[in-house]
Amino acid sequence: MNWDYGVAPGDAAVAKLKPAYSPFVDGRYVEGGDPLAVHNPTTGERHAEVAAACAADVEHAVGAARRAQVGWGTLPARRARLLFRLAQVVDDRRDELAALEALDAGRPVRRARDDLTAVAAHVRSCAGWADKLEFAGFGPAPRPVGVLGVLVAGALPAVARRVAPALACGNAVVLVPDPDAPLGALVLAEAAAEAGLPNGVLNVVPGGVLDVDVDAVAVTGPPAFCRAAARLVPGRAVARETTGGLAQIVHDDAPLDQAIDGIVEALGEDQRVLVAESVADELGELLRERLARLRVGDPLDHNTDLGPMSSVQRRDRAVALATAADDEGARRWTSPTRLPEHGWFLAPTVFIDVAPTMRVAREEIPGPLLPVLTFRTPAEAVTTAGAPRAAAVWTDKGSRALWTAQRLPAGIVWVNTVNRWEPAAPAAALSDHLVF
Amino acid sequence: MAASPIFRMLVGGRLRGTRGHPVHDATGALLGYAAVAGPGDVAEAVAAAKAALPGWAAMTADERGRALHGVAELLDERRDRLAADLAAADGIAVDAAAELVDAAVDRWVWYAGWTDKIAGILGAVHPTSGPYVGWSAPRPVGVVGAVSPPSLSALVEALAPVLAAGAAAVVVAPHERPVAAAALAEVLATAELPAGAANVLTGPVGDLATRLTGVDGLDLTGAPDVVAAAAGRGTRVLAPPMIDDPPLHRLRAWSEVTTVWHPVGR
Structure with missing residues (x-):
């Protein structure tokens, strides 16, 4: 096709x-x-x-x-x-x-x-x-x-x-x-x-x-x-x-196609994927398939899914972080998508076998790199997520979504969606410090 | 000289009115003719409001706020003309009338800003003594029938909070002083509101008040005489006096609250 x-x-x-x-x-x-x-x-x-x-x-x-x-x-x-x-x-x-x-x-x-x-x-x-x-x-x-x-x-x-x-x-x-x-x-x-x-x-x-x-x-x-x-x-x-600091938490009962949509929507932002071990392989396969199909190119083109990074410094930092992930033992998959010859582009890149101690799991991610970590229980998901600024929880069970949301010290938690900003929601949810 | 205007009404998104009641200015000169609503007009307006309600209530709070802000802008655009008309009709200085229009626009803007905030004030997330989360959110009461005094400020209080709460309105004002009501009818006719969400009638208010049936809320600010009679109608009634009205009184009056419980667990 x-x-x-x-x-x-x-x-x-x-x-x-x-x-x-x-x-x-x-x-x-x-x-x-x-x-x-x-x-x-x-x-x-x-x-x-x-x-x-x-x-x-x-x-x-x-x-x-x-x-x-x-x-x-x-x-x-x-x-x-x-x-x-x-x-x-x-x-x-x-x-x-x-x-x-x-x-x-x-x-x-x-x-x-x-x-x-x-x-x-x-x-x-x-x-x-x-x-x-x-x-x-x-x-x-x-x-x-x-x-x-x-x-x-x-x-x-x-x-x-x-x-x-x-x-x-x-x-x-x-x-x-x-x-x-x-x-x-x-x-x-x-x-x-x-x-x-x-x-x-x-x-x-x-x-x-x-x-x-x-x-x-x-x-x-x-x-x-x-x-x-x-x-x-x-x-x-x-x-x-x-x-930044978005955790995408994919539980074992998650609607995987929706989760993929959400991960792709936030691609290029500082995000990590945490997935239940039992569905990690399936999610990984779907994710690679989807990323390979993304169009990376001119942001003025209406069909473009992913544009360039906003500065050459950011691109260089992303490349350095990816290299560090290789050195620390993460396994890398790079999208075979065609990249424009000029400009500050980076192909979507997935890392698996990522340990929470690796730099790519801890530092700000300046580009379309996707570290994927796994968890066995919902409690372990919360522990591994640490203190994200924001989280998206993917699950079919409302009670589990709310349970996870209540335990994450994040400013905002989305359930089965991501990156929705409503001005009427309290602004304090976005602030980590208010010193007056 | 231009022909004497007709002060028209708004029913189901359309302006209507014939040369009904002659209206004179403070010196006795003829200003125009007020439309006089009959029972059929009231029934039609209530039906139009009912039909418009689901669409209006389903719009996002931002869209409703934007639409209501558009009403304020349109009212502001005709500030000078409306001030001149109100000054002539009520025998007050044009400057004083212009101040009344400005205050009415400000008040309408104030209500327009509430559409996306009312849930934060009237709603709540509440703790439960079990593995549940519970929250309460306001929803519009339905169709509100209002009898309003003839002044612009009173008409704004009759209409704007109903619309800001996401409810639909049928407002009746006395035909003897139709200038402000007709101006609002014209403004609302061109605003980007669903047809029928806001209806404005002028007529004999005491009589028409008893015809406002099949509504979910009654505002009898402009018809204190019929409050006692309305008590047995099984509808929520907002009755005068308006003195020292708490600021959110009307937004609260035209909202219902639904509480939702949801379990929390792995």
Whole structure:
């Protein structure tokens, strides 16, 4: 059987990529400092320049945020209306932002479009909180923190999860976007201005250093990024949201086809598979069959399942981790799928005979590597999973799913699904530290 | 000069109304004609609400919030015209009327934001004294019949919480002062709500209140005289006064709660 599809390229022009970007401060693009090269991970070539925010730009942004926050913090009904409009603008510009995420971060455009729908929903939900914060569990008259510094390693959904609640609560934000994919955040700030948010409420300073007078700092990213970012701002209150660390737990009664769907959906994220010994062989076979069929390629192509990694450093780290797994005695299967000649691609790779002590079982996995560990009993599954940030439990038995969920120290546990984010669910489920 | 307008009603997603009751401004000049609903209109509106209910309740909370926010945007778009009409009809300053419209839009936005949060406030996950997990989640009460005072703010309280809770509404307001009701009817007619989820009638409220049968909830804020008579109808009744109404009173009134138990074990 021939599984080949024709190429269905999306239009790069939809992304409205500009040759040059700069910090977005006080409602407009400012000059900025030295240009940072931004690469298209699909080609490995430089496709835009972003002027880095220098110390003066960051100071400018914090000053603008401080001025804007005074009015913004005192008008809850107006915040609600304007944030609702921002959600509308994100919805209206969804295809543009999705194409930009594909170009800049390598996210397959099909998935990026769903991401952007979720971003709009998230902003909308937070808009709804702006005028009813007294019901949010912080007492009768919660006050904004003030000017919030935000550092995010991740694409627009991670940015929105940080920025939207901060704005809804009446804070002004100075955002340092992901250095590997800064463009989406800049365009989001543009969209905020278009929606009528006051100048200075949302500022984006690529490459900026937040060693300035902000009232608190919020960090989102992998554990190492969070620790490093927190060290940069000593003496400030830091809220950390650690990403990654997904455990896929497949029990012996699991609907295996659904579990495979879930594992493939999260492919490229920091995830591990834990499977009951009695179904491990069957799952492995199905998984290899499915992975071999995945299309790895141009994220703008609508048929692409897996795009490139967002930076060459991430790709190199993934390759190093795979080599370490070989050295430690794991058995490797690499998908025979064709890889594009250029760009930062990596073929889906499965490791079996993985022991919990191996690096590939413990460290952040920056690419489409899948360590598979086995367990004999549900109790052993919980022990082997350790402390994942998130888990997906695959089983036909509701009681077993809930039993597993209650014993995992994870922020969020999905049952027979994965990576669903609902803005109405408590945000605390995503935070591992909240130090105020 | 333009012909005197008809202040129309909304039934099953369609605007309707003939030159019924003449409406005058504070100086006695003719403003237009109010549609006057009869028993048939009420029955039709209740049937339309019943038909729309499953679709409206099945939409996601985000979709409902988005639709309701669209209503607020449309109301805001006609702010100046509505303020002028309300000012003329009620004999108040245009600025004061515009403030009333702004407050009504804010209040509608406030309710629009509740669609995905009400479950978090009215629902709960509760501990059990056994290997079970139990949770309670609100669901819409059904079709709510409301008799509203004629003011814009009262009409928003009659309509928005019903819709935010995922229920469907038939609202009746007095035809003697139809300006705000007709404006809401027109806004709702163009909004992206399922036809029939919100119905707005104007007519003799005392009489029409007794015709609101076959509904799952009654809001008699605008018809205090019939509250006693409604007590025996076997329907939940929200009765005035509204003074010091707790903020979630109406969202709670138009929600039912279902509790689910599920075993936990290996």
